[in-house]
Structure formats: structure tokens, C-alpha cells
Amino acid sequence: MPGTICVTGGGPAGLMAAIAAARSGSVVTVMDHSGGAGTKLLLTGGGRCNITCFLHSADFVRRLGPKGRFLGHALASMSPGATREFFSLAGVPTTVEADGRVVPVSQRAVDVRRALLEMAATLGVRLQTSVDVTGIKRLDDGWAVTTGSGSHRFDKVILATGGMSYASTGSDGSGYRLATALGHTLTRPVPAEVPLISADLDTSRLQGLSVEPVAISINADRRPRTRGSLLFTHFGLSGPAVLDISGDVSRMLDEGTPVTLSIDLLPDTPAKEVDEMLQSDPRCIQGRLPSRLAAFLKDGAISDWRPGRPNPIKRFTVKIARTRGFDHAMVTRGGIVTGEIDPATMQSRLHPGLFFAGEILDLDGPMGGFNLQIAWATGHLAGTSASAG
DSSP, X not given: OOOEEEEEOOSHHHHHHHHHHHHTTOEEEEEOSSSSTTGGGGGGGGGTOOOEESOOHHHHHHHHGGGGGGGHHHHHHSOHHHHHHHHHHTTOOEEEOTTSEEEEXXXXXXXXXXXXXXXXXXXXXXXXXXXXXXXXXXXXXEEEEEETTEEEEESEEEEOOOOSSSGGGTOSSHHHHHHHHTTOOEEEXXXXXXXXXXXXXXXXXXXXXXXXXXXXXXXXXXXXXXXEEEEEOSSEEESHHHHHHHHHHHHHHHTTOOEEEEXXXXXXXXXXXXXXXXXXXXXXXXXXXXXXXXXXXXXXXXXXXXXXXXOTTTSEEEEEEEEOOGGGOSEEEEEEOGGGEETTTTEESSSTTEEEOGGGBSOOOOTTTHHHHHHHHHHHHHHHHHHHO
């Protein structure tokens, strides 16, 4: 007789876990906190949904750093290539962009969501929306999941409730409470892929200006942490290059460490050449930088610059006051520590029959499809593992 599985959370990881479990013969119920499963998918990639990235699994792991090793089994379960094949078979062919991002040929995130929901429905997955799961309790023969309508018994439970970013889509941190109540450890969540608020930069003259490429380092570190496009906003800084390091900045600010970004506005031009340029005729930067930025620098930092001092073009500094918070973050950094999860199955090491998938885990990656690939891979492994025994 097929087992019963409750998936708490109907985001990317939860829907993938439900589909994988149902394909393996389990009877699956998805309980989602929001009014519509997969809503957050519509926000990804600027509405285009950056499904994954064009990398082999080994390169994917390397890009994540030390935490990437946890994903080896999950990526064996569903690699970036397998993700593309999965969605192609579901009627969503993909294309690879110049920077390695993989998006639907249609350029529509809504097509990705539709494919997942249709596949889940075809497999008989029962989807319950606007359901608050208030408790999970281990029984002698399974699990009791408590909601507003009472207690419901299941053989297995998969926690895929997401993090705390964009709470309006259902990611409100409720999964952390469920997991910690069962003894799991939480690494304090902070927002990632989030714009940053400046403490000392008047951006009124620069608002809406995009500069590309720039290279950004943190707190005088000579090694740039990111390179890409920078966007000046009415509150401070955004754009891919800033969003990519915002998780690091968030963690530092949360720990009480002051943060100053050092921005190289001409990363492909040697510092000596820029020094000589400023010494000969500062007006020549007009042709090297956007006119508004060049005028801003000429009226301020460049007017005070002298040889021997830090070059204001190679080291344009901005103190960061804070981030824009979870309401403006695409990703959560932090979550349930992975040391308490078996990477070969996504099963809790504390409670057999309890599985984890997606952003609820203390596991995130850079922009460019990494975080959705983590969701697909961990969701697929959790779903197949929960159905296996």
C-alpha cells in the first residue's frame, strides 16, 4: 500500500518534492501557507524565471564554496542538465543566455509555475492552499500534522516552507518554528539578494543610473567579491553586482560589523593609468564613465583628490547602513543547519521520516539560477527518498 506524505510548503522545492514522491507511488498532500502555490516563482528572474545555470554539477558545487559539498547527492538526483530535461518534457523548453543563465524560451515564469502545478495535478497530488501548519508531532507509526482544521496523520513529512524573503508569497519563517520545536538548530536568517541602503552617499543626482562593469570588494579587501552591473537608487545601491554580495553584507551587519563597499568603477583599467588620467585632465573621465556619474565625481571626490591618495574611481567607497530587509530580498541566508540533515536522503538525522528541502536549509548560492537549482535538487531527492522506505 502506498505511503502518505505531507509536504509543507508549495514553493519550488515543495512542488518538486511532491512530484517526485507522487511519481514514486506515494499519496501526497501539499499544504501551502499562501493563497497560491508557486507564487514566488513569478518573481524570479524579473518575471522570466532563471530556472538553473549552465554548469556541470562539479562546477556548481565549487561555485557554492564549502557549503556546496552538502549538495553532491542532491545534484546527482537532479543536475542542472536534468532540470532542463525535466521542464522540457513538461512543455517548457529552455535556452542558455550568454552569462550561463537558463530561462524558458517563452521568457515567462508563469509557464514554469503552470507546468509544475499541472504535473502535480496529473500525478494526483492534493494541493491545499491558505493552510497554516501549526505543529508537527512524531507518532509511533508516523507523523501528526496540525492545522486549523485539526490533526492529520501521515507516514512522512517534508518541510519545504522556504525562508523569510517575500513573506507575502508564504515564506514567513513558520517552517523554522516547526523544525526548532523538534530539536533542530537554526542559523539566524538574514536577507540575501537584497538592495543596500547607503549611510553616506547622496544618490539624488545618480538615482536610476546603471554602471557596468564594476568590481566590488568589502571593507578594504583587495580581492573583489563580485563583478557586474551596479544600479544607483533613491536609497542606495542595487543591481546584480550588489545583490550578489548582499548576503555577505547582511551577515556582517547582523553580527555588528560595519560595512564599507569599495567600488572599482573602471575595473578593466589599471590604477596607474587612471591616476595619470586624473593628473593630466580630470575632465577626460567624461568619456569613460556615464556623464552623470562623471559630473558627480568631478564635483566631489575628484576635486579633493591628490596623487598618493586612494583613487576615487578605482576605490569609490560607500558606507552601508542596512539592507532593505526581507520584504525586498529574493533569498534567505541562514536556516536549519545542514549538519543535522543526511545529504544522501535529505532526511533529518534527529527524526526518521522527516525530510527537508529548499530554502529552509542553511544553504544559498549566488545569483544566476543557483538557488532555484538548489530547490529543484533537494526537493527531488527529498521526495524520492521519502517514498523509498
